[in-house]
Amino acid sequence: MEAGAGNLNESVLFLPRVGSTNAWAKEHLDRFGPIGAVYTTNQTAGRGRLGRAWADAPGQALFCTVVLKTPLAQPATLPLFASLAVADTLHARYGVQCRIKWPNDLLLNGKKIAGILCESAGDGHALLVGVGVNLGQPQAFFEAQGLPHGASLACQGVDVDLDRDPEWLAQYLTDFGFDRALYTYEVEGFAPYRERYKAACVNLGRRVTFDGGSGVAGDIDAEGRLVVRTDGGVQKVFTGEVSVRGIYGAV
Missing domain, CATH: 2.30.30.100 (SH3 type barrels.)
Known part of the structure; x- marks a missing residue:
């Protein structure tokens, strides 16, 4: 089902359950215009950077892949730009100020709450930005997974609405985190964002x-x-x- 659309060339699609939003996007690139997204709260076969598995907690996290089919002046810096887009989205919804562990892990109070995986698709004609955000998992979930440095927004005292927030976040991330910001980023690359990124970088x-x-x-x-x-x-x-x-x- 479609969760909504910002314009004729953009779709934000919701899947009740999927192995991986990145994999689904690769297989359905024709569903997207220049920019779009697919998201779920139940991802069963996700992975992070360096091939790491991303543990699933059905209904308690957001898994979203933003699809970009527009030429970028500096595509190698997309992971850094993406981390700012996700941080801006979380600030808009919750008022939190995330820090960034280079290149694109998001931390809140010293705990990892979001990760990003960028990939190319369609023989290089598309770029995928896979985003995983821990929303409501209890701390016991991270301990059971052997992730003592992970946490959810709820664990950090943030008021999370698991019924409404995933759709809002996916829409905002696509419409404002990426779509509007791309008018600058796709032409000028990382330069306009460099100082802001440095200010947020914990490294x-x-x-x-x-x-x-x-x-x-x-x-x-x-x-x-x-x-x-x-x-x-x-x-x-x-x-x-x-x-x-x-x-x-x-x-």
């Missing part, structure tokens, strides 16, 4: 460990790379896992 000023080294993260460059000062000089990190000393016990 900066902290010691980080990445594939092949460690050092102090000092900047996010114009290409969206994490600039790290190591004993051997400056390294610019763009892929792989980065852990951060001092947030949720990471070292």
